[in-house]
Structure formats: C-alpha cells, structure tokens
Amino acid sequence: MRAKVAAILMVGLLIAGCSDPKQAKLPANMAEWSEDQGLKDALSKLSDGEKKLFIGYATRLALASAFGGNKAVSEMTIDDALKSQQAWLDEKAAEQEKQRLLTEQVEQQQLAALKEMNATLTVSLVELKLNPKDYEQRKYSDYFTISLAFKNNTSEALAGVKGTVVLKDMFGDIIKRIRLADDVQIDAGQNYLYQGTMDFNQFKDSDTKLASSNAAKLQFEWEPDTYIFVNGKKQIMPN
DSSP states (O other), X not given: OHHHHHHHHHHHHHHHHHHOGGGOBOOSBGGGGGGOHHHHHHHHTSOHHHHHHHHHHHHHHHHHHHTTOOOBOOSOBHHHHHHHHHHHHHHHHHHHHHHHHXXXXXXXXXXXXXXXXXXXXXXXXXXXXXXXXXXXXXXXXOEEEEEEEEEEOSSSOEEEEEEEEEEEOTTSOEEEEEEEEEOOOBOTTXXXXXXXXXXXXXXXXXXXXXXXXXXXXXXXXXXXXXXXXXXSOEEEOOO
C-alpha cells in the first residue's frame, strides 16, 4: 500500500514538473527553436513579462552569433534563459545608475567651480570690430579686434587666466567661440583691458555671420577654464 502511494506521489510530481513550461529545454541549435513545437507550446504559456525576457535573451544570443559568437546552448531550459536575461538587465541597469551618478557628480562639481570662478573674475565685452587690411600693421586681410574688460574681485593677484569667449546672436544662437589665454597679472581688486585680434576668414560661416552682425545686439558669455593666482593657487573648471 505504501509503495502504491509513493508511486502515485512520484507520478504526480513528474506530471507537475512537466507542466511547468519554464522547465522545457531549449534545442542546442538556436536555428531549430522556431521549428520546435514543444518549445513553442511552452513559450505560449509564459506570462507577458516572461515572454519579453525570453525574446530579449534570444535577441542577444542571435546578435552574439552574428558577430562570431557561439549560438549553441547546452542543457539549458527556458527558466535558465529567463534568469540569464534578468541578470543581464540588472547588470545593465546598475551600470547605467553608476553613469548617472557620475554625471550628476561632475555637474555638481562644475556648478560649484563655475560659481567660485564667476565670483573671482568678472569679464565683459567692451568692443568687437571688423577692420580692413592694414599692411603697415602686417594685416594682409580683414581682421577683427576685440576688447574685453577683466575685473579681479578677490584680495589676491591673478597671474593668468584662460577661458572661452562665446558670441551669440540676439536669439541666443552661437556664432563663434574663441579660446583665450592671457598671462598678464591682474592685481587684487583691479581692472584689466584685454585687446586682441582675430583673422577674418570670408569662407567661414561663423566669421561672415559675425562680421555682418550688429555688435550692439550680440550676446556675450565667458566660460572660465583656468585661473592661476600669483601665490600658485589654481581654480580649474572640471571637464
């Protein structure tokens, strides 16, 4: 009697095990998956979420095989495939979160540095002008002259500044970006007038647009890069 009960229980367990679609084995050759009726029947019994996971797994496997990977699976069930795909998704999500946190950290550092550097130095556009060629000044083509006012707002002397002049039209669209570095000393609390020149290239859209722009309507921005103080201290904008 006990033997019969045990046998019945064993059969029941086997039937229950076979009824779990996730225990269905995947054909070793992926090319046979679409033709395997048992696999198709098992997949049809999965929930929508599980079906999505399996499709993701199959897609990854197919892409890997397309780039020289092995598309054969050995002793693998649907459940194994679902767990593999979920683990891959979890790892991907964790990496994306790490990248998001790093981006957020860098942005916070940049904002803090920008606030500090803007407090250190005030920069304004005094004049921008297109000038005709001047052979006496060895200017053999038209050229721009630009004047900038720098104000050292600190109690320490600056030994040099580097940054980018950004010139925009009245709508805020960037016309030209100009890298600038000057090693002149700007004493504590003092002003300094920078005057420089730039070649005019008639074949560059940025130059022709700048030349034809109304200087009074230009928008000016200064993007700080590096400030070096006489005492060796530095303020640097994080990348």
